[in-house]
Amino acid sequence: MSVARKTILAGFSKGEMMNKKLVLTEKPSVAKDFAKVLGASPKGKDYFESDQYVITWAYGHLLSLKLPEDINQEWKTWNLETLPMIPKNIGLKPLPKTHRQLKVIGDLVKRPDVKGIVIATDSGREGEAVGRFVFEWLKTTKPMERLWISSQTKQAVQQGFRQLKPAKDFDNLYQSAVARGKADWLIGLNVTRALTVKYQDSLSAGRVQTPTLSLVNQAQEKAEKFIPTTYFSIDLLYGAHKGRLQLKNPQQFSERKQAENLVKTLSGTLGQVTKVETKEKSLNQPLPYDLTELQRVANQLYQYSAKKTLSLVQSLYESHKAVSYPRTDSKYLPKDIASTMKDRLHAVAGFDPKAKEYLKTGSQVKLTSVFNDSKVTDHYALIPTEESPRVDRMSSDEVKIYSLIVERFLGLFADKHVTQTVKATVDFAGNHFVFRQEQVLQAGWKTSEGKAAEIVDWQKLKTIKGNFQVNQELTSPPKLATEGSLLAQMEKYSLGTPATRAEIIEKLIKSELMERRANVLAVTPKGKQLLTLVNSALVTPELTEKWEKDLEAIAKGQKSAQVFLKEIEADTKRLVAEIKASQEAYKDFSLTTKVCPECGEALRERKTKDGVIYLCSSKDCSYRRRKDPKVSNHRCSQCHKKMEIIDGKNGAFFKCKYCGISEKMLDKKEQKKKMTKHEERRLVKKYSQEEEPAESALAQALKAALKDQ
Secondary structure (H helix, E strand, C coil), X not given: CCHHHHXXXXXXXXXXXXXXXXXXXXXXXXXXXXXXXXXXXXXXXXXXXXXXXXXXXXXXXXXXXXCHHHHCHHHHCCCHHHCCCCCCCCCEEECHHHHHHHHHHHHHHCCCCEEEEEEXXXXXXXXXXXXXXXXXXXXXXXXEEECCCCCCCHHHXXXXXXXXXXXXXXXXXXXXXXXXXXXXXXXXXXXXHHHHHHHCCCCCCCCCHHHHHHHXXXXXXXXXXXXXXXXXXXXXXXXXXXXXXXXXXXXXXXXXXXXXXHHHHHCCCEEEXXXXXXXXXXXXXXXXXXXXXXXXXXXXXXXXXXXXXXXXXXXXXXXXXXXXXXXXXXXXXXXXXXXXHHHHHXXXXXXXXXXXXXXXXXXXXXXXHHXXXXXXXXXXXXXXXXXXXXXXXXXXXXXXXXXXXXXXXXXXXXXXXXXXXXXXXXXXXXXXXXXXXXXXXXXXXXXXXXXXXXXXXXXXXXXXXXXXXXXXXXXXXXCCCCHHHHHHHHXXXXXXXXCCHHHHHHHHHHCCCEEEECCEEEECHHHHHHHHHCCHHHHCHHHHHHXXXXXXXXXXXXXXXXXXXXXXXXXXXXXXXXXXXXXXCCCCCCEEEEECCCCCCEEEEEEECCEEEEEECCCCCCCEEECCXXXXXXXXXXCCCEEEEEEECXXXXXXXXXXXXXXXXXXXXXXXXXXXXXXXXXXXXXXHHHCCCCCCHHHHHHHHHHHHC
């Protein structure tokens, strides 16, 4: 019997048989936090335990859908003849790295004192799958309940455990998660295999990632086809104000001379103020963030990737307990949250002084439309929790994200932003110049934007003397996609979920179909070619949008998962048949002009975590090497710069590209024998002290004589 199993069963030797519930969290850190709240103590390194609960954890997914070769040995070899692969049942299999933890959970489930189960994984579709997969694999019949909370504060966890819900209430959500996984398996694996085998290169496609790639490509094509045009505009000057000449075609003056001729005609004449329009505009407070909008704003302000923003807000939720559940697609709050708003204001009062002002005026939420139960999905909007944050423990990046969330939250207590806009039209012989000026009447939720411009009383003005300025303009090119603009389009077409969109973007970059260029996204030559090879139905977002809406309908109990998967199977067969019949030609952009030294075939360039490598394009050859030497932490003895690792005929060695010095790489045994710099200094100091000359006999005699005097 394993040590872990002996520890788990040790409690029964004393006859302790109290009824307990096994709580499964998604991560060890969450289990630790729950244990503090529920008064559970650690039992070994595998779980916590109290009189009522046994708390353990997963590491995200502990199981995954089986791979094709796990289901059918014929599918182990990639070839077109075995496609499409449509198994009757895909099934689950444990992930090898976390198999031990799965066994720990299994042993805890079997304990006779464990009478029930609490699924306390993340409160969302994927979190539901994480927990349900485990207990489906273990084939337990013990009753299951669901912890569903939107923050991890002590108060929220305690209340959540008091209000546990039957797991069956979330069956539809689980069916939606299973259907999504199987749909991705059927479409992704079959289409990817068909493309890879047919064109003899690694070509990854999927029901969400391919239309996402297409959206980036559309923006890129518009920018690449754009030809800038120079044109000229005319402004009428009045003090510090400018009024633009209104033209049906703003690019009417293609040459400066055309604009200058009109200016020459109008200069020195008087223009008549023919119309003055005054409008008051009231701008409501913005709703709190959902995850996608937060990612968009963080990308725009700080150039954070969607993945980085998700990681930061997840840390604010889990580690700092400072914000509500991050993976939300709602910007609204349920009505029962209204009673907690004052506590949340108190929590952020030390972080933002505006909170103290709102507390003094009664903590009244001015944007009451934010409370709307019908627009709250699985989770409500991203807002601060009732716990005061320890900002000193946050990273600078976490503080920035937290500031964004707090600012939106505080806006709910502020007044509307009210402005007055004045539009004045000045006529010069039928040529209309329009001045616009705006005055803030009530700043409200918007902070003041610098010094206000001088206000002109256009009602009192009758005429203006012609003083004109000719401007050279250049048409602006269409913008390439940023992560922020891409997230907005993915949301528009229901591509993925708030929880998965960042992962989809990273997957496209990792598969070398897309790349980051500063703060914009661009499709690689390989990605562009994939879009010509893959089925047209997968390139446009309409089909994927339909699938995503079907998954939402399954989660709401409005559609059967079995019906959806039958449709996916039919789509899979059609997509694979189209690829097999395709006559499109393929060019491998990763092939280089370099030749493999072992077989003579062309070398292919590949990006890896370890840098760019060359590998042989022949299936039968395993030759590979780095494109550029790897830089080590080993320092050159002469210039002290980091040395490169060179693969030589007799093994690897260090070489300094600055000095040209080479050094042998020591194996592990030799490294242990080699003296460190610290040891060198210690020995030098030791022997320097031992070798110091002792006082001579004469010196000792003189010292004794002086002492006697």
